[in-house]
Amino acid sequence: MTRTAEAPAARGSRQRQEGTSGPGRSQEGASDLRLVFPALGAWGAAALALTADGGTVAAACGAALLAAGLLIVLARRARRGRPETSGAAGASARAGALVAVAAVLLCAVAGAAAAAFAAADTRRGPLPELARRYGQATLEVTVTADPRPARPHVRGSARTSPAVVVEAEAVEVVAPHAVAAVRTPVLLIAPPSWSELLPSTRLRAGGRLAPPSRDGDRFAAVLRVDGHGPPRITAPPSAVQRAAARLRAGLRDASEGLAPDARALLPGLVVGDTSRVPPDLDEAFRATDLTHLLAVSGGNLTVLLVLLIGPPHLAARAERRGLAGRIGVPLRLTALLGGALAIAFVVVCRPEPSVLRAAACGLVTLLAIGSGRRRSLLPALAAAVLLLVLYDPWLARSYGFLLSVLATGALLTLAPRWSEALRRRGLAPRVAEALAAAGAAQAVCAPVIVVLAARVSLVAIPCNLLVEPAVAPATVLGFAALATAPVAAPLARCFAWLAGWPASWTATVARTGAELPGAELGWPGSWQGGLLLALAVTAAALAARRLLHHPWMCGACALLLLLAVVRPAPLTRIVTGWPPPGWRMAACDVGQGDALVLAASPGSATALVVDAGPEPRAVDHCLRELGVETVPLLVLTHYHADHVDGLPGVLRGRAVGAIETTPYAQPPGQAAFVRREAERARVPVVEAVPGERRHLGELSWEVLWPPPAGTSVAAEDGPNDASVTLLVRTGGLTLLLLGDLEPPAQQALSEAHPDLPPVDVLKVAHHGSAHQDARLLRALHPRLALISVGVGNPYGHPAARTVAALRAQGAVVLRTDTGGSLAVTGDGTAVTALAAGHRRTRRHRRRARSKGAGGGGRRTAARCRDHLGCGINEPWTQPSSTPTSAASTPRAPPVPMPRRCASCSSGICWPCRSRICRYTSERRSCSTAGRWSTRSCGASAADSASNSTAPSPSC
Helix, strand or coil, rough: CCCHHHHHHHHHCCCEEEECCCCCCCEECCCCCCHHHHHHHHHHHHHHHHHCCCCHHHHHHHHHHHHHHHHHHHHHHCCCCCCCCCHHHHHHHHHHHHHHHHHEEEEEEEEHHHHHHHHCCCCCCCCHHHHHHCCEEEEEEEECCCCCCCCCCCEEECCCCCCCEEEEEEEEEEEEEEEEEEEEEEEEECHHHHCCCCCEEEEEEEEEEECCCCCCCCCCCEEEEEECCCCEEEEECHHHHHHHHHHHHHHHHHHCCCCHHHHHHHHHHHHHCCCCCCCCHHHHHHHCHHHCCCCCCHHHHHHHHHHCCCCCHCCCCCCCCCCHHHHCCHHHHHHHHHHHHHHHHHHHCCCCHHHHHHHHHHHHHHHHHHCCCCCCCHHHHHHHHHHHHHHHHHHHCCHHHHHHEEEEEHHHHHHHHHHHHHHHHHCCCCHHHHHHHHHHHHHHHHHHHHHHHHHEEECHHHHHHHHHHHHHHHHHHHHHHHHHHHHHHHHHHHHHHHHHHHHHHHHHHHHHHHHCCCCCEECCCHHHHHHHHHHHHHHHHHHHHHCCCCHHHHHHHHHHHHHHHHCHHHHHHHCCCCCCCCCEEEEECCCCCCCEEEECCCCEEEEEECCCEEEHHHHHHHHHHHHHEEEEEEECCCCCCHHHHHHHHHHHCCCCEEEEECCCCCCCCHHHHHHHHHHHCCCCCCCCCCEEEECCCCCEEEEECCCCCCCCCCHHHHCCCCCCCCEEECEEEEEEECCCCCHHHHHHHHHCCCCCCCCCCECCCHHHHHCCCHHHHHHHHCEEEEEEECCCCCCCCHHHHHHHHHHHHHCCEEEHHHHEEEEEEEEEEEEECCCCCCCCCCCHHHHHHHHHCCCCCCCCCCCCEEECCCCCCCCCCCCCCCCCEEEEECCCCCCCCCCCCCCCCCCCCCCCCEEEECCCCCCCCCCCCCCCECCHHHHHHHHHHHCCCCCCCCC
């Protein structure tokens, strides 16, 4: 949405407008819609014509011209009617309506024609055909926009290479056997060394061409530049662009000594320079819908113009305000100075859609002031839209342009009415205006934002209200630092220091709002979802009119919204059923990656975390839902990006004792990333040692793999085979976490640990890929198999044969791509976190019970008893010393138990679909399809045996 600092312009539109016929004469500014519909017609026609066939556009334009001509003829005839008759007024109104429709058609024709010519640039010349054939070419291009960093993302197990995206216009193409002069827009994907390029720079680049990712794109081709060196510049940028670059660099230098968030944010708030904004702060701004502050818009220009000319509705009065009025600058010269300021604003802040819209609106308003015409901001907005669409038809398909126009239109139309309604209910005028401006802009922008982000921010309005007082000081002081940096660097640093305070406040509000559990609400990310949200917002607005008459109902709604945002843990568990009470282990739904959480004890805020997934936001959200605040040890099984790139999300706002990793630092780039993040958070990094045992509360675990570097060929075969493998015991359950081990390493693990016991829960290796060792699966014989996998991943995970093999072993297979996050409780119940909440979870349990543990065995009425299984006999070793709280005082070694248990307990019985009872020399247990349990005999085994009945015949 557009910042609420634009509210002064909205307020000015509904105040008294001054004419020029006399100082005492005034007009009441009413809504003037004469330009609105022609602007909408041109906008819609341009959006359609950009992807339409040229012949279709020509035919439609011809038909519209004929229709417009016919309407004009009819209007002229209507006006020539009998003017002195009683129906003269009606005839004039009909003629006016016909002319208005003709104007809409003519503007639509102009928009469609401009769009057709612009789209033709992407289809003519040799570049489109070369891109369709993915051919090699060398291009001579002129840079048209500042390079921007491509947002890195995880693709499979690797992170995409750092790159910058450069918009340019190709002027010459050198392809095999051909050289051609062209004028075609292209997009370059270049190495980071190109990030300092300025618009208007001319350079030569070679590489492989590709078509744009979607039809109707403004670029004819995408060139992935060969090599990693600096660009080959053939002509420097213009003097204007060099001057603008010096100003922007001066602002960055002036803010160098500020606090980290202020240092990153101030250039973005002032000139839209987001090169320093870290990913976590960018995510916080997105979660709170404050990104409009970083996309320079009308708020910045409004503040500057108000400083120059004062409020627009006073610009023509003798008591006009602003710097120009105080020093006696004539009105028309003031308008010219304002126009120059608007043009300089575009050059320095770059011609982004919101900047262009703000500058065009400002220029139209300044023209009205200078010419003595009536200043109504809604026609100015319509005129700006019409002119910009004709100048650059691609704006008709720009989401940024759409959001900017919608927000400004809401501030000019809805906000004044809502503000008046709130004042009638007793709110202070300034509070009513701020609340109405924020609410109106959010209401009209939210349906568009949900199409892009598939979520609705529940904290957007309060966060925008909180940062509004900081926007104007940061803007004014930031521009002061920008202007003084080239001539007085110490003074610029002083201005930047002052601007750093409101910038830091803005960052604090964004981070605090984003950290709230209910800051965002998931929503269908499509145009259907946007339409659904628009209907919901309309219904809410209509209901609010009635609610305003009932203070108690308003208070109740505010309380419900507060509970939805804060989400107290007890209430959340009651409503959603997640996390389940007594959970011991959880597999977070982080997409195509792993992130496992093992609770120290039921209800504890302390947990062992194994892997961090591919994306910080997802794992952070999962840990918040689980209530994890302290992580004594974070185990990163290996350095693939789908396991470590979410590390900042685990470190965010939590006490982390240490990070334990595999001793095989491959791939080296991602291993270095882990070390950098750990060093920044001041968290030590240690290497896992096979045989190492630790415990944390009721949780204990042992490192089984990998062996030390240089001792195993299997472990050195690749990062997957070097995964840290843990055998975990908690609450009577045994879990094996295999990381991403491939079959060679799985076989080596079996050989290194021939006494590996059957397990209750198996975290299936490598997201359930087809590469599994069948002998290991048979030996483990898991009751429950968890597969952490992303929806629609391109690797076919999990493999159908892996799932079938696990089910053939009697395992219940659960997947995060179909069930969301998964949790296992102390009594062995598996729970999935789905959108339908607790009710959906109960259905899952019933389905699990209805399935045979043996994969479809016949129904039997027999009952299996909850056995006392034998504890695992193993040599005791002293826990290795670590710098974390995960290694508590050494435990007493477990009492060795007989090879077989004497009997089964008769205290607890439950029906089984099929009896799958098994025993090994070290463990004996009974499996059912949905509910299953194991118990360690422990020191009380003798008592248990003496108090039990005769051995169960079924076990």
